[in-house]
Amino acid sequence: xxxxxxxxxxxxxxxGYMVIESKELSKSSEAGNFFMVSPRINDETNSDPLINRAFxxxxxxxxxxxLFIYQVVGRVTKTLGAVKEGDDLNVVGAxxxxxxxxxxxxxxxxxxxxxxxxxxxxxxxxxANGNKVTLFYGGATKNDIIPTDLLSTCYDNxxxxxxxxxxxxxxxxxxxxxxxxxxxxNVYTCGPTGxxxxxxxxxxxxxxxxxxxxxxxxxxxCGIGACLGCLIPTIDNxxxxxxxxxxxxxxxxxxxxxxxxxxx
Amino acid sequence: MNNNQNNNNDHNKNNNSDNHGINILxxxxxxxxxxxxxxxxxxxxxxxxxxxxxxxxxxxxxxSIKGISLEPVEGNPxxxxxxxxxxxxxxxxxxxxxxxxxxxxxxxxxxxxxxNIIVNFWGKSIDEYLKVAEILDDTDxxxxxxxxxxxxxxxxxxxxFSSTPxxxxxxxxxxxxxxxxxxxxxxxxxxxxxxxEYLKVVEVEGADSVSLINTLIGMAIDIHKFKPVLANKxxxxxxxxxxxxxxxxxxxxxxxxxxxxxxxxxxxxxxxxAEFILAGADIVQVGTANFTDPSAAINISNELRDYMNSxxxxxxxxxxxxxxI
Numbered sequence: 388x389x390x391x392x393x394x395x396x397x398x399x400x401x402x403g404y405m406v407i408e409s410k411e412l413s414k415s416s417e418a419g420n421f422f423m424v425s426p427r428i429n430d431e432t433n434s435d436p437l438i439n440r441a442f443x444x445x446x447x448x449x450x451x452x453x454l455f456i457y458q459v460v461g462r463v464t465k466t467l468g469a470v471k472e473g474d475d476l477n478v479v480g481a482x483x484x485x486x487x488x489x490x491x492x493x494x495x496x497x498x499x500x501x502x503x504x505x506x507x508x509x510x511x512x513x514x515a516n517g518n519k520v521t522l523f524y525g526g527a528t529k530n531d532i533i534p535t536d537l538l539s540t541c542y543d544n545x546x547x548x549x550x551x552x553x554x555x556x557x558x559x560x561x562x563x564x565x566x567x568x569x570x571x572x573n574v575y576t577c578g579p580t581g582x583x584x585x586x587x588x589x590x591x592x593x594x595x596x597x598x599x600x601x602x603x604x605x606x607x608x609c610g611i612g613a614c615l616g617c618l619i620p621t622i623d624n625x626x627x628x629x630x631x632x633x634x635x636x637x638x639x640x641x642x643x644x645x646x647x648x649x650x651x
Numbered sequence: 652m653n654n655n656q657n658n659n660n661d662h663n664k665n666n667n668s669d670n671h672g673i674n675i676l677x678x679x680x681x682x683x684x685x686x687x688x689x690x691x692x693x694x695x696x697x698x699x700x701x702x703x704x705x706x707x708x709x710x711x712x713x714x715s716i717k718g719i720s721l722e723p724v725e726g727n728p729x730x731x732x733x734x735x736x737x738x739x740x741x742x743x744x745x746x747x748x749x750x751x752x753x754x755x756x757x758x759x760x761x762x763x764x765x766x767n768i769i770v771n772f773w774g775k776s777i778d779e780y781l782k783v784a785e786i787l788d789d790t791d792x793x794x795x796x797x798x799x800x801x802x803x804x805x806x807x808x809x810x811x812f813s814s815t816p817x818x819x820x821x822x823x824x825x826x827x828x829x830x831x832x833x834x835x836x837x838x839x840x841x842x843x844x845x846x847x848e849y850l851k852v853v854e855v856e857g858a859d860s861v862s863l864i865n866t867l868i869g870m871a872i873d874i875h876k877f878k879p880v881l882a883n884k885x886x887x888x889x890x891x892x893x894x895x896x897x898x899x900x901x902x903x904x905x906x907x908x909x910x911x912x913x914x915x916x917x918x919x920x921x922x923x924x925a926e927f928i929l930a931g932a933d934i935v936q937v938g939t940a941n942f943t944d945p946s947a948a949i950n951i952s953n954e955l956r957d958y959m960n961s962x963x964x965x966x967x968x969x970x971x972x973x974x975x976i
Contacts, residue, residue: 425943434891434919435737439943479705479945608732608739609942611705613697615743616732630725635701 388412389475393452395467399530402501403468404445404456404537407476413451415481416444418488418509419602419639422453422480423610426463429475436462441607441634443505443577444481446537456504456533482610484639486600491517492572496542497586498524499560499578500531503538505602509575510541519543521569525560525582529553561589570594576642577602584647591643599642605633620649675959676952678712678967680911680933681834681859683767683794685712688967689924689952692915692938693717693771693797693838694743695889698757699764705945710952713767715862715936716753718799720773721783723749728882733871738892738917739939740869742883745773750783754790762792771838773799777825785829796833798826798858801840801865813840816848823856834859836913841893842868846900847907854908862913862936863904864897890939891917898930905931905975919947921954928967929974 390409397403412422423439440463446454457464470476486509494513498506503524510520522542526532527550535545546563547555556563560582574597576586583601590597608614612635619633622644631637676687691699693715699708708714726746733740748756750772761768770793774780780798787793800812800822812822823837837853839846841864853861866887871880879885897916904912914932918924919940927935940947964970 427943432920436734437737437890437939437943438734438739477944606730606732608741609945611945612701613695614732614741614942615726615746616730616741618729618731 388478390453390478392470392472392474392476394472395470397468398533400459401530402456402458402533404454404533405467405470406448406452406454407478408452409478410451412478412480413447413453416447416453417481417485418444418512419483419485419505420444420481421483421505421610421634421638422455422478423482423607424463424467425477425479426466427477428466428470436466438608439479439610440464441482441610443602443638445504445507446511447508454507454537456501458501479610483634484637486512486575486602486639487598488512488516489518489573489598492519493570494518494520495564495569495571495574496520496522497560497564497574497576497578497582498522499582500526502576502578502582502602502604503533505577506575507538507541510538514541514543518573521546521567521571523548523560523564525549525578526554527551559585561585565589565593571597573597574599574642575602576600577604580604580647580650583642583645587642587645587647595643601640601642601645603633603638603640603645605637607634610634620646622646673965675965676712676956676967678934680913681795683834685767685934686710687712687952687955688928688932688934689948689955690715690767690769690913690934690936691941691948692936693769693799694741695938695941698748698753699761699768700757702941702945706949708761708764708766710949711766712934712952713769713794714761715769715771715797716757716761717747718745718771718773719747719750719753719783719787720745720775721750721779723747723752730881731883731886733880733886735869735871735888736892738869738888738890739942740871740881740886740888741866742881742886744883750786754786758790758792767794768792769795769797769836771797771799777822780822780826781829784826788830788832793833795836795860796830797836797838797862798823799838799865801838801842813843813849816852819849820852820856823853823858827857836860836862838865839863840865841896841900841916847903850904850907854910858910860911860913860933861904861908862915864893864900864916867893867896889917891919893917894923894926898926901927901932902930902975905972918951919943921951921956921958924951924955925958925970926974928971931972931975933967933971
């Protein structure tokens with residue numbers, strides 16, 4: 388289906404965001420869902436690049452527009468950087484599982500780099516459900532932190548952390564999470580695999596009863612469960628490792644059930 | 652890329668009939684009627700059920716189910732896929748739920764759709780091929796069997812049976828004897844020096860149809876990690892990158908065998924499908940395109956009809972093999 392580009396803003400050399408219009412996509416999307424974007428803009432028929440790319444739903448406005456954030460890393464995201472207002476994207480979605488929305492709890496969101504995207508709509512939804520939301524947002528440098536005006540609706544407290552100290556606290560995002568001393572009821576996280584694993588360890592070290600939901604990332608061939616290219620190793624109740632499709636059984640997983648040591 | 656959601660709105664477009672009520676796309680092979688010569692290819696369409704949300708399966712000529720084996724198979728370690736120039740390299744390793752689960756859990760839902768169900772199958776040994784073929788041959792709701800002797804991605808995943816014409820001859824002749832009720836298609840590997848030898852052998856041994864091509868063995872290397880990207884090291888290349896190779900082989904098949912030819916390899920548009928039919932294919936399969944647009948097969952079918960109308964072709968046979976000189 389088509390989605391019209393309303394806005395395409397370059398944040399810096401590394402990140403951009405787009406607002407696209409699609410009633411269908413907006414209506415079917417919830418916090419945690421993702422969608423696929425074709426590298427063929429408008430009615431182009433080029434076959435290189437070929438495969439669609441997955442993006443998290445970052446926000447929904449007025450039931451008809453979607454915000455998503457992209458990192459300029461490869462050929463497709465470079466193509467997206469050049470897209471203009473009024474262009475048509477070809478999209479498939481909404482896809483995947485959604486976050487569990489708790490009510491009236493003290494909640495931490497932990498985001499790393501581009502992992503901020505699904506946290507925006509998640510934080511907004513959690514706050515609408517009476518939760519108090521603290522967002523721990525980390526990046527390698529200040530260029531990994533998107534402008535906070537995109538985030539304003541999604542937190543009650545914000546803690547920015549950069550590895551080089553160029554913005555906010557210096558260090559890893561788990562540092563203030565551990566140091567806060569606050570008792571969170573639920574934790575949600577999205578970011579690089581190493582960070583996710585560290586967040587699960589840190590939260591479990593505070594209290595292993597705290598629920599952690601993770602939005603996982605994997606290279607996807609189709610996004611709809613057909614290609615079997617995006618498996619995530621998960622731990623079943625009896626301890627066996629079961630591969631699950633990130634695109635259909637995920638991208639939202641129970642953080643304690645991810646077999647991180649098996650992830651490539 | 653119009654996925655799904657409004658496929659049913661335009662009835663004139665979707666029932667393949669012209670003004671006189673004749674469906675110009677209809678094609679019969681092996682006694683089976685296909686309402687369109689567009690089938691979704693094994694390994695790119697799951698068990699079909701994954702696509703129900705995105706398209707009306709009733710509009711497909713058929714679905715070739717992901718390769719089924721006697722027992723469930725977990726497949727290869729990750730990474731399993733990597734994109735290359737105009738193509739996709741995969742090494743899934745024939746992951747599947749096994750024939751029992753397929754028949755118990757997937758087929759009952761598939762049967763409710765008005766489309767042909769072609770079950771692609773394989774084994775790790777001749778014995779496994781025979782067992783799974785026998786089971787499927789006796790299963791209601793399975794319209795055709797497609798024997799995979801050409802998966803490049805697992806050790807003993809069938810490719811050893813397409814590595815020499817003698818090995819192909821042996822396995823096809825044995826499977827032919829146990830498949831008594833349903834048409835048997837043999838899917839060939841392009842990873843051979845002379846495809847014609849294999850085509851002849853498959854026809855001589857009694858296959859009802861031949862499908863080609865499976866993926867081409869390829870590799871991508873991570874220049875930062877200094878190793879192949881895929882855990883399996885090599886993978887099968889599909890997508891538009893392989894279309895010229897596939898077309899050449901279908902073209903060769905047309906002059907080599909009399910049995911119906913099912914062509915595939917990088918079909919993304921109706922014009923691509925037309926090329927395969929002009930090269931000699933009776934029907935075609937759409938593979939990697941299903942990943943880039945879940946409703947690709949239906950769009951391709953509509954585009955093929957538009958092409959036929961533009962050339963005043965009244966049937967597939969009007970132009971099948973027309974480019975072969």
